[in-house]
Amino acid sequence: xxxxxxxxxxxxxRLRRRIDDLDRRIxxxxxxxxxxxxxxxxxxxxAGRRAVRDGDREREVLLRxxxxxxxxxxxxxxxxxxxxxxxxxxxxxxxxxxxxxxxxKLAE
Numbered sequence: 425x426x427x428x429x430x431x432x433x434x435x436x437x438r439l440r441r442r443i444d445d446l447d448r449r450i451x452x453x454x455x456x457x458x459x460x461x462x463x464x465x466x467x468x469x470x471a472g473r474r475a476v477r478d479g480d481r482e483r484e485v486l487l488r489x490x491x492x493x494x495x496x497x498x499x500x501x502x503x504x505x506x507x508x509x510x511x512x513x514x515x516x517x518x519x520x521x522x523x524x525x526x527x528x529k530l531a532e
Contacts, residue, residue, distance in 0.1 A: 454509065457509070457513075458509075458512070458513055458516065461513035461516070461517065462513070462516055462517060462520060464517075465513075465516075465517030465520055465521065466520070468517075469521055476514055476517045476518045476521065477514055482510050485506065485510065486503055486506060486507070486510075489502060489503065489506050490502070490503060
């Protein structure tokens, strides 16, 4: 349990606990998304697709995410997060290909 901070009210502690809970859920969802991305990478390799990067698909994802954003997170910040997420998944897909596997171990 985190220690109490000087000047922190009960309301602030409640809000921070909610943020902590959301952070745990976000991490779980990010890892689930990454595992699915690794499965997509394996499927691409099995289908004989040589390129790891699929620019059209990445643009579709970014457009869908941008359309879903109702704020208050600024669009540019959200898209930067997703670009990093996509790039990390792509790197893991490439590493899995080089190892000749699905990448499951890389995602753990």
